[in-house]
Amino acid sequence: MKTLHVIALLALLSSFAVSCGEKTSAEQKKETDKIPVKLLPLNGQIAAINLINVSGQFTTDDEVMLSFKTGGIIQSLLVKEGDAIKQGQLLATLNPTEIDAQVQQAQLSYDKSVRDHQRIQNLYKDSVATLEQLQNTQTAVDIAQEQLKSAQFNRSHSQIRAQANGFVLRKLASEGQMVQPGTAVFETNGAQSGDWLLRVPVSNKEWAAIRIQDKAQVEVESIPGKTFNGVISRKSEGINAANNSFTADIKLMGEKPAAIAFGMFGKAKITPVVPAATEGDGPWDIPYDALLEGDGNTGYVFVTSDNKTAHKVTVTIAGMEKDHVIISKGLQNAGSLIISGSAYLTEGSPITITNN
Structure with missing residues (x-):
């Protein structure tokens, strides 16, 4: 009897051991799948960047490259680099000989077409000319009139006038020079308005951290020891291939520096604002x-x-x-x-x- 109890106990222990062994194997397989x-x-x-130090050059948002609509020889340049200009001010002219001749030709052509139309109209009333002839001469009048308008428009744009109050940044041509239509002669901006921007390059990481209206403290090289308030007014939507970086514009707010010019060097400290959204x-x-x-x-x-x-x-x-x-x-x-x-x-x- 005692022998039977020992055998039963051994069988139970063996079964327990097998059961434990199978569970361990299953758990190991499950762990292996992970x-x-x-x-x-x-x-x-990353907006935890509390301060971003940048540097760049001052510019405005309204630089304009001025040119003649027609080609020709420059007769006069009436301003120099750095000159202040007013809207509508005459800045440069072409030699008018060629364009005046074109306008005169267009005027003569128009006058002739009007005479021809008048003559055919009288003949049509006498049943000598046909309706088609009358219509053709009217078309010729319309064409000549449009050609005259085009020539007069080109003559009016053989001069360069200032588009807004500002300054001449660069003079890109000289008197007596032959220029093609659209060739830039002056680069101007509206700096007289005082709407200066500090345009600065920023890295990818800085670009992502900066938001429009983030505040900045701006230093102007010509006014040491003083800072001006600014805000981020624009972020570029593409990378600048020249320096392989993005750009941001800092607009000066409040007090504007007096001793400042286009292209002047400046520094700024931008404080990115972490949005008050959820953590x-x-x-x-x-x-x-x-x-x-x-x-x-x-x-x-x-x-x-x-x-x-x-x-x-x-x-x-x-x-x-x-x-x-x-x-x-x-x-x-x-x-x-x-x-x-x-x-x-x-x-x-x-x-x-x-x-x-």
């Missing part, structure tokens, strides 16, 4: 390797909110640094970004965290 990843918490914005709003600065399938300004990343499951989301790319990507939208509801192991993930993949 993909190891590394995470980056998304609890801060975790972008933009975000993420590693380049975390971005998948980038196409234009759209890409995909994997995120997780429970540290157990991966989810694929679409993001908007605002810019790229050397080894980082600036994301402006798409990560608002994510807890953490998966920055390693993304290549092995699909939507809903189980994950295990390997961050040290």
